[in-house]
Amino acid sequence: MAWRKNNTTVQILEAAERGQYGVLAAIVYNVEHITAFVRAAENRRSPLIIQLFPSSLDQTPSLVYAASAAAKNASVPISIHLDHAQNFDQIKHVASKLPFDSIMIDMSHYEREENLGKTETLREFCHARGIAVEAETGRIEGGEDGIMGTEDLEGILTNAEDVEQFISAGVDCLAPSVGNLHGDYGPQGPQLDMDRLRQIYQALAGRARLVLHGTNDFPPELCRACIAAGVTKFNVNKLVLDPWHEYLRANVHKPLTQLMTEGIDVLTQAMEGWMDVMGSSGKA
Template identity: 30%
Template sequence: MKPVSTNTLFKHCYGRYAIAAVNVFNMEQVHALFAAAQACNAPIIVQLTPAARNFGHPEMLHAMVSAAADIYPDVVHAIHLDHGNEAHAASAIAAGYNAVMIDASHDPFEQNIARTKAVVELAHVHGIAVEAELGVLAGVEDDLSVDEAHAKYTDATQAKTFVAQTKCDSLAVAVGTSHGAYKFSGKQGLQFDVLRQIQVALPGFPLVLHGASLVDPAEVERINAHGGTLRQDASGVSVEALQRAIQLGVCKVNIATDLRLLWARVYREFFHTQPDQFDPVIPGKIYMEACRQLLTQRFEVLGASGKASDLKTMIA
């Protein structure tokens, strides 16, 4: 099935369920994502970061996603550039992505507006949706690092002005999450009062939750039991918090850290317990299946399972 616009996905899911936007870097993750989506009849957003594009080459990565769409023909999906700048966005637009993110959230408000507006004008000519970000998340994602002391919640009044001036199609908001495995080091959790204020200011407008992995403590424990040194206070977004956020306008939930933790656990555990092994295929199969199971659970949590059929009818 050909990829669809994220605008189509968000129009269908707003207030009812959320779309899992999954960052992929390798073949195993792409296979697992599409296999889980097809089995669950769940729509997905395939996210490609600049770091992932640099790692595997943009054409190679895009070709894997296109091949997966042929292998799993029933999957309703969109291809999205995550955390890009103007050059990344222009490249993704030329490559035929369905959506791009321009991340100018670290710039002053007016500069963020100007940079976002320029990308929106370029993308909309080609019928491509644009995600922007307002407010700053703490933590680490690829080569992005923001000290927690500089994290800033999204202001609802600014959000309304920002969307009106930029004409962006969705907005990533800072409401208490952070990138990486240590999302709630202070145990503060999602700020639902902030999210509610944003929804009131932007009724019906699709909001995006970055840093939304669940971060299973059991995975961290298993990583450390086989040579890892991850901090034990890792904490992610709870199931209850995600489901409450969906009711407050969150349509897109980004997932990256959970897949990375799972990768570290599977490979550390495999080679530690079977030191005579050196074949990448064996742990690769284990990771692919574990990743498929994890994503299946996420689709259930987000309420997306079974929703692709309705979308196909709407698209047709």
């Protein structure tokens, strides 16, 4: 498909798979986050995916345009992704009107057949407009900002049949359930089924990129192990934003402009460190 050659998310992740490194797909809540992440990407010469939750489209509707402008003016490849989109009509509006490169169509709160049917319908709509599509197989327990949680559902791990069904639905990226959680992990930390993750990557056979959700509390060595297992896109939120939040809590007494400037510096440095961990530094 010709549109894939011009889609920044697709190109970033295909290059990551060839180069065997990971790309951070970082949630942003404000312009300071965008500034810090783009600055880190340029400093480290790293590709980057900027992510927004659907709630941002209502709370801060101009944020997607700020992210898009920053990406277009950056000296490294940066794409804009909508994470966990669950509203059928909203997804159509976003694909038609807003400057996103990719959308995660999250119908995982439906039973499998309905999940697949809705995903395929929306995938056709998005592909016709040059938008790449990510989907979630199984059910990843937990919840995030503005997202319908699955706390009341039994966690279902992804299997080879799931992979084939979603590949048949035509998705470009697949986010499996391998013991990962949306939100925080317990005292034992993340306990992933790494054999299952490797088997899923093998089952994809180059037909879609492998994505990992639920990276809170991940140590660097686990990130590297996931890259070795085939993961190219790492959705990150708290993992990279914690230093920002800690700085704000400790320095709230400072003037606002100083707080913003120093906060951006703290977040830029944190992001640079994770780009080094992922192996994406120097790859752009």
